[in-house]
Amino acid sequence: MAPVLSVQNLTVSMKGDNSLVPVLENLSFDVAQGKTMALVGESGCGKSMTALAIMRLLPENFIIISGSITLDGEDVLAAAPAKLRGLRGNKMSMIFQEPMTALNPLYTVGDQIGEVLRQHRKLSRRDATEQAVNFLKAVQIPAAERRVHAYPHQLSGGMRQRVMIAMALACRPKLLIADEPTTALDVTVQAQIFDLLSQLQDETETAIVLITHDLGAVAELADDVAVLYAGRCIEQGASREIISHARHPYTRGLMACVPHLQLGPVASNTHGELAEIPGMVPPLGARGSDCAFLPRCAFAGEVCRSHPQPPLDRVDASAAVSCWRHQEIAP
């Protein structure tokens, strides 16, 4: 079966003063129906830019240099504005990180969910509001009949994010892009939102692109994962495989530096030093052709300094990694 979303060799650059600064380089991935693809990395690695490129919502001075994005058989990059309007909200939709700024404070949530239906399904205002109530129920908002007339400021953060999800799923899109959907929320609410997303995915068979820096969320929700570093994909594969056998030093570093909660009677060495990745992501424009992680890498050797960044090397059926020394340094 053809994948719902196919991104091939996507390269995005920012227009500098008199040159092009690469933002994303040669990114490729597929998402199949009902599957979840996670994009992981620190800020400044190009996760959100990937999402905006798929939605064709890139800021003005960012241009797509090469590559293709195919959504359900349609070439997104070649689509005319009218065509794009038909796709956005209908075939692909997006949940943003900050639900307060993503909702219009002057319209009730019912109006905002209904707008999608009126636009794409040509429903009347009354029918759209009726449907909106059903969607609010589907995302488990209590007293949906009353809440449909509420304004965003009258809802809590978790409820707002539920409204965003209801809005995004109103037209049963083929593809849902969730850009850090829970970062602004409390832990207990985060767990609820993740549960809700996976439950709705089971019902609607939507493909999800999940953007996150939370590897716990990846382990729980995602089928596949791509780890981005400085605009390049440095490791890609089935999430189970990557989480249990990360090969790239950056992925390993990311996993080691998160203090994981240990339950039950545990050894008292929890107060030791956390593993840390020294330094920070190189800023835009300061990225050469050699491995972008080189200055921070504890395993860097001569081969890394004398060669450009290697292409993604398929190590087995479900994992690929971009590192010269991944075989030598395997744990």
Add this chain to the structure above:
Amino acid sequence: MSDGMSEFAQPVKAAPDTLLDVNDLVVHFPAGRRGMFGPSSKIHAVDGVSFRVRRGTTFGIVGESGSGKSTTAQAVMRLIPATSGQIVFGGDNIADFRGERLRLARSKFQIVFQDPFSALNPRRRAGELIREPLDLLGIGSPKEREARVRQLLEEVGLPPQAADLFPHQFSGGQRQRLCIARAMAPEPDLIVCDEAVSALDVAIQAQILNLLKKLQRERGLTYIFISHDLGVIQHFCDDIAVMYLGKIVEQAPASVLFSASRHPYSWSLIAAAAPPGPLRDRLKQQYLVKGDPPSPVDPPPGCRFAQRCPFVSERCRVELPILDATVPDHQVACCRSGELEPPRLTETA
């Protein structure tokens, strides 16, 4: 055993190794009237919180947003007025301090805020920002202050040239290092870290946590560490208080809280943060609460958690449970703490 009991029985004056002793701290904010002639409403942001922080240790406060974590910290810092209660810091009740006396006392307790972008004045250079507390408190001669700024920059891992840069020229992690350097400048005994690492990327977060740990080891600093991330809290803190809607519902050493916690709200937090796997699925199904915390405006009588608690009984809705030390060092505020079976926190079913 008897030592632990006597520590609890002791009145206001703290044990010698206690740096901070907060007694029945209450912070209420006015929230207008209900109707034109109705009774005035109050936000019960912090409602009778008591805890002790031992010198050289880290005291963690965890809870959802709106639980009163930050308000507690800011009241302890004397940044917002406390409605009532005592804050005994190093033997003095600083809740009574006013004017110049309070200003000078501030050199001993400092705070690092969550957002390093808004905590630094964008129009001042890093060196000036770090020197400001020294200037205001009149510590050292101008020359000594300059030397101290350079030394502080080095301690937090920034080059000396950084002193001449403006905040926007630093990354988020570096800015948080500046905030830490500024908090360290007057050589405080206590530093409050209010979600100090929450806004940072995971890799940077680890760097800052390690830095804070190093500073604690070298100078015997005491921290109050506020976070909503249980993994970070467990890694970083010696004692932990779990807050819910202005009240501490459970307080215990880190090792106890994550192996034998006794409050349903703590169970819910643990279920939400447990590492993925069959254990997490089981905990989530049994203990994760639904919905959002209710409003702290004029809360109903009874246990604050009663509306969301999966184990609620009639008694919980009418009776406000007090923080009860069933075991020394382990306090729980739950009407049913004796009856409820704590969750099994090991993989083996």
